[in-house]
Amino acid sequence: MTEALTERTLSDLACSLPGSTRLFHDYKLDFCCGGQSTLRDAAARRGLDAERIAGELLALRPGNDERDWRQASNRELIEHILERYHDRHREQLPELIRLAARVEKVHGGRADCPQGLAAHLHLMQEELESHMCKEEHVLFPLLGQSVPLFQVQGPIGVMRHEHDEHAASLARLAELTNDLQPPANACNTWRALYAGLEELRRDLMQHIHLENNILFIGANQPS
Template identity: 35%
Template sequence: MSSFTLQTKVSDIVTAIPQAADVFRALRIDFCCGGKIPLEEAANKRKLDPETVLESIRELETKLAESRDSRPGELTEPELIGYIQSKHHAFLREELPAMTPYVTKLARVHGDRHPELLRVQELFAELKEELLSHTEDEDRNVFPLVLKFAEQPGPEVFEKLKPHVDELEQEHEQAGSLLKELREITGDFLPPADACGTYRLVYQRLAALEKDTFEHIHLENNVLFDRIRAAV
């Protein structure tokens, strides 16, 4: 019997079943920055039938085999930080620089006929700068404080940590807004019928970047940071 109901928060569903993020992404239901609302409310916002959405989640739940690795929300704080760094931070540090020449070429070659690509280039540059400085700040300053807090939870360490967490959540909002605009102006990352290989490659990789970043934000906002606040 599923424990999920129409009143279960979207973020809690993704914490329990990370693969549910794919269902919500396809339905354009926000599960990271705006995920702390009941499933029914989230579905209604998108003018979707809440019962149908809930059934999709329950079907996914029954399909998934129990696996610790597939449920990072069950990891301890040190394990979760290691997971975020090895899966998400490493991906961003490799993928963002690698994508840059392709995005630049696409805007240069096709920008005259498709002016939205000039905006894609601007948004990507802003997102790249934001995410790379964000992950560096986390690794250098914030995660060591989180680990210290996990070992010795108390008001003194929390007071040092709280401003960092608040700032990171604001940066997550900004990154989410940039990704949402990218999705809108690219028509859900769907290239034109006559698009060249570079065109298709960039849109495909932008979609993968969105997927990874939203999962990354969810793990921090709705798992790691929530645990910190609950421990005080």
């Protein structure tokens, strides 16, 4: 049973096994932009035991708030993305930028201070806002109106490319912050900043997963 799971792609597992994305986050497996890798290959690249992870997948119990979004209509999924992720990102980033600027100002003399983090987050905010506006004003209205997927492959291609850029931004975020691990003697502001960044990372990866692996491949019903 576990061997069969190891040969499935991360995107397939993320779509079909509620709770799997939480486990993938814990193991730092990219199920959104890197979702076409099999569990075995993705685990091998990180030096992980694929059979062990597959066993943990089999033991998962879905949370109450988890849903199989492949069974939803385009409009339902789009509404969920807008409310759960677009709105949330717009709330998260201004506060994270403020916290990052404070940490850099107060602890800038330390070697382990994440210098450049506030500027990087500001760039992420600008890129995300541009991306979300394109979805809200161009792509999502088309998908919500049952336009055939072949007619929107251009906008979808642009969004997929920008998702790859968001993934690269998350990788840079990890580089700046020691993979979001605060120093042992970090102040409360520093710890709050990294906790908020971890939430942003998880939210953004789930956001990209829902679009790349479900909405953009036409798994949903039109209405």
